[in-house]
Amino acid sequence: MRPGVHIGGELRLLPLMLVGLLLVQGCRKEREPEPEAPTPALPTPPAGDGVYFDATLAPYQTLSAYRFFTGALKDQAPNSGVLPYEPITSLFSDYAKKKRFVWMPPGAKAYYAGDHQVLDFPDGAVLIKTFYYDHVLPNDERRIIETRLLFKRNGSWYFADYVWNTDQTEAYLDLNGSNTPVTWVDQSGEQRNILYRIPSAAECQTCHKVNFDPIPIGPKPQNLNSDMTYQDGVRNQLEKWVEMGYLQSGYPANIMTTVRWDDATQPLDLRVRSYLDMNCAHCHADERHCNYRPMRFAYNESEDLVNLGVCVPPDDPIAPEYTEIVARGNPGRSMMHYRLTSTDETVRMPLLGRTIAHDEGAEMIREWISSLPGTCP
């Protein structure tokens, strides 16, 4: 059996493959199932109040069992050793807000592997990412939807996803995937409605993989070489990781670093390349899900405009009016702009992780295409 089939056997991929009887009558699925508390919730954490993570027992049935957070779970106050981090440019996920944390076992640390490579994490490392919305109606309050984990055991990464209950007091392991409606008021005061997609294990794997093996995407030096505000002050994230003992010192001083996509003081081309790296390069790169199309969107590959699709005709004539992936000076004829603004699930890009368009990101891409001088032959 190939490794891609049974990544995280515990993570319910194999059970999915078992034959399950479902009747034609009466098998309608609920749109928004309330997560049920599994019984018993194993394992029982030992006494104490530090993080409790045993890679051989993970994933646990509940998020609270790890004790990554202190106080009320929904406050997401990190426990000792749980360090917040933030990539310079983040993936667009239907305007969901995100909190990210890293934890490593005592004495374990990651190593630099290249500016554009994910850090070489130790066994037992856990990456924690919580997705939430503010100003959720009807009560204009925060709603935490899910908390995703990536953890490393015996050299391999594994997925877990915890879906929060309505009371926001607990989140339960669920890798089957589901939808949940969210209505919130956005920054401009507009009411937005979406059917938020909580991914299944197979959906996690689609983006988070190299060949058949699960991997993290964000924690690369190019994305972390920036200042962040910690409880004890502002620090460069990589330096903070070293201080925490989470990163071996001695990494290069001059890291080729991305920029914030929405930082208008930065050159437009770097903002665009940073945006395309974080939103597109997890598929459009060698050994990734969509390696067979010609674009290469990783930050270290996109200085070459051909890799961005400039004046490159699309492989497939799905919509002949879009004559180039990027048509110089002409966003209206550019497949990239068309796909970034589409919500048709067979057209939109990225294919997974969004159901609505990122208006501001697409607008930046439109500006950039308009600014490219000349025309395509």
Added chain:
Amino acid sequence: MRSTLLSLSLVALTYEAYSQNTCATALNVGLGVHAVDAVNGTEPLPVSCATNGNPGTLAEWYTYTATVDTTIRLNTDVAGTIWVDTRVHIYTGTCGSLNCLAGDDDSGSNLTSLVTFPVTAGQTYTIGFDNRWTTAGFSFELAYVQPAPPPPPPPPSIISFTNVTQGVSGSGYCVVDMNNDQLDDIVGTSTSNVNILYQQANGTFQSVNIITTPADHTASWSIAAGDIDGNGYNDLLYGGGSGSTFMMANNTGTGFTEVSFPNYIFSQRTNMVDINNDGHLDAFVCHDVDANVAFFNDGNGNLTFNQGLLGLTCGNYGSIWTDYDNDGDIDMFVAKCGCDPVDLLMRNNGDGTFTNVAPELGMADSHQSWSSAWGDFDNDGDMDVLIGASSSGYHKLLENNGDGTFTNITAGSGIDLFTGQSIEWTTHDFDNNGYLDILGGGGLLMNMGDMTFVPNGTFPGNGPIGDLNNDGFLDVYTSGTIRRNVGNDNNWLKIATVGVVSNSNGIGARITVETPSGTFTREVRSGDGFRYMSTMTAHFGLGEETEITAVTVRWPSGIVDVIEGVDVNTTEVIVEGVSTGLAAQRDEQVQLFPVPAQDILTVSGLGSGQVPVRVLDATGRLVLRGNLLNERLDVSGLTPGAYVLQVFTPNGTTQRSFTKE
């Protein structure tokens, strides 16, 4: 340099500085060159007469009044001006009631527009330009079209198409017979809607919009059709991005109810096929990011989710079911792409298991393909294949050697010279010369009869394929437009299959048409290419052949029917197990008595002999399957209640309701 020329030449142009910003203030122009300063008129065009979407938000308005009956050419590629990405629309009528006459987006060089349209002396035509692509100014030229010499007659193997506007709501298109009248209908689907355009005997369509229960998943990636529950009406299978939904037709084909499963499936190609050959139609779904999915049907309304029987790794894009080894059971090929691009050929072991034989047959290569076209290209009685590229840059044409092996004959076939790529690859005989052509890569590749292929001058587009005017020539439905096959003098035959022991569509049946000039083979399939659902009526081009020796149907059940006396240029319904034939009877003659029935139901109007029938209960469940014997059916085993009797004759299916005491 061109812009310099522009400023110089502007002096010589007729420059109108008037406002042409609304229909009412349209500028009447004559022949010659006219400059448009910018597309900034505030009244948008009422409707787009050109390709590529809505009519824009701004427009420039002109009119032209013809002085003679002729044809006018309008082009925006005017010598001495820069190229501008224009779009033009020509209307008849008056402001407020304009009707499309012609239009064009990109037929000129470098995205300029070029259109010709007929005019009648004294009539005024409205010309509109929109801002679909740009508001930049440009120039256009109106001129008489010089009479062209008549075009040379096309070679007989080359086929052409005309456009017939025919909208259907939704997407997820099918061209398939939905009401058992042997005429292909057009189906469009959306979350709560199935829009069926029923083809009428006179070639028009009757649109029926059916509100359904809301589908959890729409047919965004693909659609398949087939009669899963055996009630005589095709059900639909929607392949969505996070799951699959069955849309089950009721017992009169007038309503649909959705059935969805909670399992995550990144659906790609969907098919309906009797995978385990138990007589009940199953379903198959390619999974992009995980092991493939099958839904097994126990014949009592229960579908069972299965994952892992038919391909374990991700990257499954285009499945097609075909009996490649001529052993009577159905096998499956999956064109794969992306995360695990190594194609699969799953050989049916005949015992409900499948073995991937792609490695030993030379098909396990990392070809980046989304679909493959399987058909008997050389009319030697076995299924050959073209595995068409989506992005890997090369196609593979494999000839079936008849012994379960294949030979790569791409070199020299013409396929090696064809560089077009696409996600859709299908094979049908478009010019009815008896040889299967290939639609894919943005082209129509005509089979020249010697395993060479030549691109046709016209590409009808991608979409479901069927006969949408019942002329025996295959048409293509693209969004909003029938690409109608103009046809030629070649003869043809269409066969609609009705399974009795086998699944009721006869999916998986192998049909052989024997003639003095050759033998032609087809399979009944649900789901070919990548996305669409094409007709399940088997179509045979016969060239100049006027005689059919015999039609043989080998059913999935193993039953073989041999029918003689079939005429060319007809549509024949072949019911499983009735090869002795029955005198054709008109449906209205079928009468039931006594009603309510007791132990024996008499069905009059069909004459003596055996006629296959089925009885469904009030919930559509199949409760009896058998034969009328000399017009009598034993219904003593049925509990009292309301039933529907289906009678299968060569004319099609007749339904009558009755009650049992």
